[in-house]
Amino acid sequence: MATDADPRPRTPLSRERVLLAAVALADEHGLRALTMRRLAEELGAEAMSLYYHVAKKEDVLDGIVDAVAQEINDAVARVDPAEGWKPAVRQRILTAREVFLRHRWAPELFETRSSTSTAVLRYYDALVGLMRDGGFSYDLIHHSLHALGSRALGFTQELFDPSESADAAPDSLAELAEQLPNLVGMLSEIAHDDPDSTLGWCDDQEEFEFGLDVILDGLERLR
Amino acid sequence: MATDADPRPRTPLSRERVLLAAVALADEHGLRALTMRRLAEELGAEAMSLYYHVAKKEDVLDGIVDAVAQEINDAVARVDPAEGWKPAVRQRILTAREVFLRHRWAPELFETRSSTSTAVLRYYDALVGLMRDGGFSYDLIHHSLHALGSRALGFTQELFDPSESADAAPDSLAELAEQLPNLVGMLSEIAHDDPDSTLGWCDDQEEFEFGLDVILDGLERLR
DNA sequence: ACCTGAACACCGTTCAAGT
DNA sequence: ACCTGAACACCGTTCAAGT
Numbered sequence: 001m002a003t004d005a006d007p008r009p010r011t012p013l014s015r016e017r018v019l020l021a022a023v024a025l026a027d028e029h030g031l032r033a034l035t036m037r038r039l040a041e042e043l044g045a046e047a048m049s050l051y052y053h054v055a056k057k058e059d060v061l062d063g064i065v066d067a068v069a070q071e072i073n074d075a076v077a078r079v080d081p082a083e084g085w086k087p088a089v090r091q092r093i094l095t096a097r098e099v100f101l102r103h104r105w106a107p108e109l110f111e112t113r114s115s116t117s118t119a120v121l122r123y124y125d126a127l128v129g130l131m132r133d134g135g136f137s138y139d140l141i142h143h144s145l146h147a148l149g150s151r152a153l154g155f156t157q158e159l160f161d162p163s164e165s166a167d168a169a170p171d172s173l174a175e176l177a178e179q180l181p182n183l184v185g186m187l188s189e190i191a192h193d194d195p196d197s198t199l200g201w202c203d204d205q206e207e208f209e210f211g212l213d214v215i216l217d218g219l220e221r222l223r
Numbered sequence: 224m225a226t227d228a229d230p231r232p233r234t235p236l237s238r239e240r241v242l243l244a245a246v247a248l249a250d251e252h253g254l255r256a257l258t259m260r261r262l263a264e265e266l267g268a269e270a271m272s273l274y275y276h277v278a279k280k281e282d283v284l285d286g287i288v289d290a291v292a293q294e295i296n297d298a299v300a301r302v303d304p305a306e307g308w309k310p311a312v313r314q315r316i317l318t319a320r321e322v323f324l325r326h327r328w329a330p331e332l333f334e335t336r337s338s339t340s341t342a343v344l345r346y347y348d349a350l351v352g353l354m355r356d357g358g359f360s361y362d363l364i365h366h367s368l369h370a371l372g373s374r375a376l377g378f379t380q381e382l383f384d385p386s387e388s389a390d391a392a393p394d395s396l397a398e399l400a401e402q403l404p405n406l407v408g409m410l411s412e413i414a415h416d417d418p419d420s421t422l423g424w425c426d427d428q429e430e431f432e433f434g435l436d437v438i439l440d441g442l443e444r445l446r
Numbered sequence: 447a448c449c450t451g452a453a454c455a456c457c458g459t460t461c462a463a464g465t
Numbered sequence: 466a467c468c469t470g471a472a473c474a475c476c477g478t479t480c481a482a483g484t
Contacts, residue, residue, distance in 0.1 A: 110382065111334070121403055128405035129404075132408075143433050181352075186351050215370075258458085280459090451483095459472105459473085460472085462469105462472105
């Protein structure tokens with residue numbers, strides 16, 4: 001008798017199911033699509049049902065940051081402990097980066113709320129430990145974390161995409177070259193063409209590693 | 224007869240007045256307070272009146288990014304052209320930073336929409352020119368801009384504020400020290416105490432300059 | 447214990463209408 | 466040309482009510 005339409009959720013809701021669905025929704029449609037109403041729909045429930053399992057939307061956002069941080073911790077736990085602090089730190093960071101490449105909405109969220117995640121703190125704790133074992137003083141490690149900034153977690157935020165501006169100008173390209181001679185000169189020599197390794201224009205894999213190595217080499221010298 | 228209550232706006236609205244009010248509102252109450260309705264109220268008008276002067280809210284956000292970028296360009300135009308590419312670039316960046324210290328909401332917005340601002344492009348163009356004159360190839364300049372990231376504009380986004388987590392834990396501080404021995408060890412040696420120079424915990428003036436110099440020194444070596 | 451419907455106070459934005 | 470009021474389609478969230 002109940003064989004026809006019975007779209008009740010098989011499994012009951014839970015904080016974990018809500019967070020998993022939130023991550024999946026953000027992965028597929030971006031952060032902007034992550035509304036309480038849409039999230040509930042994805043789970044076959046009403047928006048208000050979510051509030052039994054999470055306090056408020058902020059709680060969901062904190063939760064998915066923590067979930068990504070745990071994914072990072074799981075990933076870095078599997079990397080071979082390299083010889084020397086530098087390859088070890090480098091490898092950890094590049095491994096963390098791979099997680100962000102799977103969750104491209106995450107950098108934006110980490111910028112503002114990663115301090116609430118104990119998983120993020122555990123990630124940093126291990127990084128501090130590695131550098132400590134590598135002969136750094138706590139003071140220099142502290143400076144190093146500041147110098148690395150978000151790079152310690154594996155991403156840099158993009159700041160501008162000159163290719164966009166280039167597209168925008170139709171025939172005024174000559175005028176643009178006049179106004180921005182150096183930028184146009186530089187960009188005419190350069191091409192980015194590996195979208196899969198790119199978190200926005202400024203976060204190309206090759207460029208990420210270049211910047212990372214500039215900093216790690218600099219820290220090495222100060223050690 | 225019209226001597227009593229006549230709170231009509233003296234000056235008519237204009238795109239410029241709208242943007243100025245938007246910057247002032249964000250300065251005083253943060254980005255979250257910047258809604259079309261609140262902005263109109265600030266101008267003594269109705270929300271819908273704004274749409275005669277700006278296309279949509281996105282347009283307002285693009286506009287205030289451009290306004291801040293112009294403020295930066297004005298500021299850097301006044302700095303003495305230093306001798307050598309490094310002091311010149313360094314001074315430009317620290318001057319740009321001062322503008323962000325006046326508009327603490329701006330970094331968040333620049334992260335996502337600075338590519339739409341021609342003023343930002345002009346800022347970068349001058350920076351590229353300085354480095355070019357300093358003997359850098361376009362290719363290395365390009366790498367350098369990636370390595371600097373948002374630091375080229377004078378800010379780094381904060382990633383975590385361990386002091387917050389420290390506050391949060393009341394008596395479980397011992398447990399925290401057990402779980403995060405390295406982080407707790409490091410932080411016990413360190414204190415941040417100049418709130419005026421700080422854009423969030425990770426963006427202390429001293430730390431900003433440390434990180435900047437690590438990168439500039441590294442680029443110098445690659446020149 | 448877990449979920450829901452109706453309702454509230456907000457958003458950005460459209461559109462026809464006022465001066 | 467410039468501004469407005471009413472209305473629409475969305476938000477997050479509260480609360481009393483259902484099972």
